[in-house]
Amino acid sequence: MSELTLPAWAALPAAVLLLCAGFLTLVGSIGLLRMPSFYSRMHPVTMGTTLGAGCALIASMLVASALAGRPVIHELLITFCILITAPVSAMTLMRAAIHRGGRAGARAPVPQSQER
Amino acid sequence: MNSLFGVAAAFASICFIIAMLLALVRLFLGPSAQDRVLAFDTFYINGMLTLLMLGVRTGSGVYFDVALLIALFGFIGTTALAKFLLRGEVIGP
Numbered sequence: 001m002s003e004l005t006l007p008a009w010a011a012l013p014a015a016v017l018l019l020c021a022g023f024l025t026l027v028g029s030i031g032l033l034r035m036p037s038f039y040s041r042m043h044p045v046t047m048g049t050t051l052g053a054g055c056a057l058i059a060s061m062l063v064a065s066a067l068a069g070r071p072v073i074h075e076l077l078i079t080f081c082i083l084i085t086a087p088v089s090a091m092t093l094m095r096a097a098i099h100r101g102g103r104a105g106a107r108a109p110v111p112q113s114q115e116r
Numbered sequence: 117m118n119s120l121f122g123v124a125a126a127f128a129s130i131c132f133i134i135a136m137l138l139a140l141v142r143l144f145l146g147p148s149a150q151d152r153v154l155a156f157d158t159f160y161i162n163g164m165l166t167l168l169m170l171g172v173r174t175g176s177g178v179y180f181d182v183a184l185l186i187a188l189f190g191f192i193g194t195t196a197l198a199k200f201l202l203r204g205e206v207i208g209p
Contacts, residue, residue, distance in 0.1 A: 057168070
């Protein structure tokens with residue numbers, strides 16, 4: 001693990017991107033654990049899985065390019081896959097939650113004036 | 117400079133693993149089925165990122181293929197579970 005010799009132009013942005021990715025993903029999962037209802041649990045998870053994964057994939061692309069000495073962009077495959085599939089799965093899950101809302105225990109958000 | 121990068125990669129790996137553990141807790145105690153599906157979605161994406169970090173830290177290209185397959189099949193699994201929750205069947209008429 002320590003025999004990698006990265007040039008500074010790749011190591012510094014990759015380190016910053018990895019720090020951002022770890023922080024965002026951890027915040028997303030803490031939000032998943034602590035938010036009160038399903039509809040509010042969707043938000044932090046989406047942030048963690050798109051922004052955090054994007055930062056980690058760009059950092060991985062930088063490191064692979066610096067190690068190979070040429071542009072290596074095959075991490076873009078995972079990036080496009082996640083970017084295309086994350087909204088689809090989020091929309092399908094949300095429709096399922098609305099469909100099952102009555103018997104699932106997770107209430108739909110009601111306006112402030114009607115809340116008891 | 118390389119020590120800074122190593123520390124950042126180790127921090128990212130630890131963060132992803134803690135995120136996996138938190139998603140696992142939500143997976144086990146989620147009150148409804150869609151909570152569990154959402155936790156499973158978070159879980160496999162964090163596992164994919166952990167494998168990717170392993171590939172970055174070792175400089176090996178093997179882990180990339182595993183991460184790509186996990187991303188593809190995890191999406192299929194999440195969508196199939198959500199469709200099942202939506203209609204009671206995965207592939208409808």
